[in-house]
Amino acid sequence: MKVKSLAIGSYQSDNNIFLAPMAGYTDYPFREVALKTGYGLSFTELVSAKGLLYGGRANDELVFCGQDKKRTAIQIFGSDPYSMRCACESEYLKDCQVVDINMGCPVPKVFKNGDGSALLTNVKKASEIIKECVKSGKNITVKIRTGLKKGDDVAREYAVMAEDSGAKLITIHGRVREAYYSGEVDFEAIKKAKESVKIPVIANGGVFTTADADELMEKTGADGVMIGRGALGDPFICAKLLGKQPDFTLKEFILQHIDNLRSFYPERRGILEFRKFVSYYFRGAPNVKDVKMQLFSSEDFDKTKEIISTFLTK
Ligand SMILES: Cc1cc2nc3c(=O)[nH]c(=O)nc-3n(C[C@H](O)[C@H](O)[C@H](O)COP(=O)(O)O)c2cc1C
Known part of the structure; x- marks a missing residue:
């Protein structure tokens, strides 16, 4: 366009x-x-x-x-x-x-x-x-x-x-x-x-x-x-x-999003907000069932970030 x-x-x-x-x-x-x-x-x-x-x-x-x-x-x-x-x-x-x-x-x-x-x-x-x-x-x-x-x-x-x-x-x-x-x-x-x-x-x-x-x-x-x-x-x-190369990777995008949620909302609320994005972020990606389950059951930001960091290489 x-x-x-x-x-x-x-x-x-x-x-x-x-x-x-x-x-x-x-x-x-x-x-x-x-x-x-x-x-x-x-x-x-x-x-x-x-x-x-x-x-x-x-x-x-x-x-x-x-x-x-x-x-x-x-x-x-x-x-x-x-x-x-x-x-x-x-x-x-x-x-x-x-x-x-x-x-x-x-x-x-x-x-x-x-x-x-x-x-x-x-x-x-x-x-x-x-x-x-x-x-x-x-x-x-x-x-x-x-x-x-x-x-x-x-x-x-x-x-x-x-x-x-x-x-x-x-x-x-x-x-x-x-x-x-x-x-x-x-x-x-x-x-x-x-x-x-x-x-x-x-x-x-x-x-x-x-x-x-x-x-x-x-x-x-x-x-x-x-x-x-x-x-x-x-x-x-x-x-x-x-037509621009993004300055960061998907992993960095998601981790930044989580950090923003963490600073903006109380933990429980932020975690619930993040869960809404999980299906969007991993739509179409192979072998995501397990990681999605882990994310949906994570109750804190550190754990959520760890799951993302382990699953996404970049
Ligand atoms: C969950 C959800 C919430 C929405 N909330 C608003 C809203 O607050 N104000 C608004 O004007 N449109 C809202 N929309 C409509 C979107 O702005 C947009 O018009 C619609 O999703 C069509 O665009 P898309 O096909 O690119 O998604 C919402 C859409 C969705 C899916």
Whole structure:
């Protein structure tokens, strides 16, 4: 794919390969090490705008960006325009240059409140939210899906609305709500949206290999790609797309990830978080059954690191 820098309002990204927001995965410990492989921008998982206004320790964890403030967008969700703007203006987001609005989350708990992908049925409300958030002075971006059910295509309409409302970039996950995260990506819907706006359009969905990224870019004409699950299964996918040799090995990547978890969470919590990655890190590798069992039963970081160090030669 053609690598290029992107202007997101006043923010300039180094390149057009973005790490997707993934609740329960793209926390600070993972983003910190993933960003070292070259992503132009990463995103926090969705954070409740109202939750940011009520305060609480969970927020500190969710929005923490450490040294990576410049390359981390904070994603917020909600459907009350004023609360969304107040969240953008809150102390929690003071160092953040790009705020992304979630208009794609399919989860019932979120949808039932009129948040996330429910906003795809209310273009007027969606526009009000964007306009209100833009008043905060942040560079506002929006992440949508192509609709709610099979056959829907709201991408073009929402891209035009987002641009008219002041958004500086739109990411289109080329699937509908009912598809969740699987199934074919609607290249055509993304392409039509891209052709209708001047702001950068990022295509998302189904990138697991560099060939997938090339196809997504080619078939949609998008300005860049956002990679979700592919970034968990292949920690070096971004480096490959950039044509760069990563500065470290898979073993070093995983050990760094573990060290980050160790500094960020209490031990038990960190171990549980790490277990979620085990299947991704070892997907497709031969003779992993035993090592996976060992990792799933390890209760402390030293033991976990020892297992990784013994199993992976590099
Ligand atoms: C476990 C999981 C959690 C996710 N959490 C979020 C989220 O917090 N915000 C969001 O906009 N999208 C979320 N997504 C959607 C991804 O950002 C992305 O749009 C989707 O996975 C499609 O990309 P992929 O095919 O490259 O994985 C999540 C996806 C997964 C699998």
